[in-house]
Amino acid sequence: MALSTNDHSPFMTRVTQRLGPMVVPLIVGCALFMQMLDSTVIATALPAMAHSFGEDPVRLNVAITAYLLSAAVFVPICGWAADRFGARQVFASAIVLFTISSTLCGLSQTLGQMVAGRMLQGFAGAMMVPVGRIVLLRTVSKSELVRAMSFLSMPALLGPIFGPAVGGFLVEYGSWRWIFFMNLPIGVLGVILALRYIHDTEAGQPQPLDIIGFLLTAVCLGTLVFCFEAVGHGVLSTPMVLGLLVLGGVCGLLYVKHAERSPHPILDFRLLKIPTFSIALLGGNLCRLAVGAVPFLLAMQLQVAFGMGPFAAGMLTFAGALGALIMKMSASPIIKRFGFRRTLVVNAFLTGASIIGCVLFTPVTPHAVIIIVLLLGGFFRSLQLTGVNSLAYADIGPEQMGRATGMASAVQQLAISLGVAVAAFALKVSMATRGATTLDAYDVIPGFLVIGITMMMSVIFFSRLSANAGSAVSGKK
Structure with missing residues (x-):
């Protein structure tokens, strides 16, 4: 083009x-x-x-x-x-x-x-x-x-x-x-x-x-996303959630069997044989849990627990946007210098640490400190997503781009929805443990810890990359 x-x-x-x-x-x-x-x-x-x-x-x-x-x-x-x-x-x-x-x-x-x-x-x-x-x-x-x-x-x-x-x-x-x-x-x-x-x-x-594949994936993905939302908002009973999860799981298994026989499956699992794509998909989607979860947790922490207005809280969290903007100028040199493997492994720990650091915020924490932590977090999360998104397509041929994008987008949709559900569930568990019906500053701590630790666990996948993985994209010699 x-x-x-x-x-x-x-x-x-x-x-x-x-x-x-x-x-x-x-x-x-x-x-x-x-x-x-x-x-x-x-x-x-x-x-x-x-x-x-x-x-x-x-x-x-x-x-x-x-x-x-x-x-x-x-x-x-x-x-x-x-x-x-x-x-x-x-x-x-x-x-x-x-x-x-x-x-x-x-x-x-x-x-x-x-x-x-x-x-x-x-x-x-x-x-x-x-x-x-x-x-x-x-x-x-x-x-x-x-x-x-x-x-x-x-x-x-x-x-x-x-x-x-x-x-x-x-x-x-x-x-x-x-x-x-x-x-x-x-x-x-x-x-x-x-x-x-x-x-x-x-x-x-x-x-x-692939009409049969489309119908099976529609039921599978639709029920999973709906269940994640239901868990986050508490709108369905536990038996109904479990029933929908079983329905989605069965349709998912049926699709896997169908994809093995279909010459043109709508989600092509053969792409997972490409190491850079599979690792970026699996490790990257642990990172994407934070995309939906962190803004949700910050909104609960700053607005509900600390009593800030939506606009005032939004202006504080704007620091994350500044970090992302700074990253745009830094991503290429960093990945070219260190390669995908080292960048994603080290940055996964830094990103997780920046998320966990939010548990230290209190209503009296100076705004300057909050801004610095959120700015660094925005930089690290943006660098991680840039690296993962680039690595995923490093070894994908032009004729595979459509199928690879469809599969990656479907999994990403699930990951972002799951991130919010996990964060909301952590809040509810914390409140239930205290026997409280209103949110307290303490209740956001488990959510930040779970998301931050999950981010760090993505290292399990990224460490499997070869030293020169994606070198055609990174430019690392």
Whole structure:
């Protein structure tokens, strides 16, 4: 895919020439930021939405669950859709659909309308970001992959960080509807940029859709994500959760058997034979537990336990965003100097330590100390995600990009949902142990410890990498 600068204004021509191969990662990164911001900003607005609809606030959790379920069901077919209809067309169409569905959510007058809009958003999100990643992978050379992935790691971290602050500001000073309407200008700009700067790439021969595999993975992933959400919010009884887990597990086992016989499985487990891909997938998703869990735990700690407002807490956690921005300039030199193995092993410990360090926060901790810890944490988490995302595709051929992205995206969806569920479950266990019904500053400690230790455990996988693993991407001699 070549970037076109024909018929551009002199200003846009200069911008394109300066950014060079990073134009496409920036466009895809903006789409990812829109999705991540939207998926986190809604939590702050749930009480206001419930009042507007005349519903119990607890019932409004279904608006979050509907999105996650829809995304989990449809994300496995993103690679097939990109090969069948063209990555550029699917990416641009997904941005349009995400923007339209966001507008419909903002116009909703009932809970049913909101749920329908969120399900449509989930489908669009399942196509938008994974297919955007396919566009990036088919556009950027291996030597530029680390730099390009740093643009994608930032939105994944910035969305959850900005979400609570943006949501709190809009709800407090405007209307909850604007958390959806703000996607309209971003979406319009995204479509214009995508159509102007992204050209279709050559892909492998489109394969027929694995319908049986799609149905089995839809039930498996859908029930697992729903169970994770149910555990986090306590909306289902234990027998019902266990029943759904059994259903999802059975469908998962049936799919494994089906994939062994299918010539074109929707999730191709043969890709796990590629060491860099399998290690990045397994170890990387232990790291991704923190993507959803850390912003959730910080929100509970700063807003509920310490009594800060959403906007004030959001401004503090903005330090994590600054750390991610600094990382963008540092990732390539660090990985080139030390290679993937050393970088991911050492940084896993540093990232875990920065998460565990949050247990030391108290209501009287100087804000400067909190900012420093969160800034370092944002840097380390962003570096880890950049390294993992780059390593995953280091040895993936062009004809495998679609299938690899579909599989990685499906597992990532589960990991992020599981991270929030684990954090919420840790809070509930801590409160139950104390016999309390209200959250205390002590209750967030187990959550930070579990997520931090899990991050460190990813070393088990990364230490299995060879010293020169992914050298074509890292540039390490």
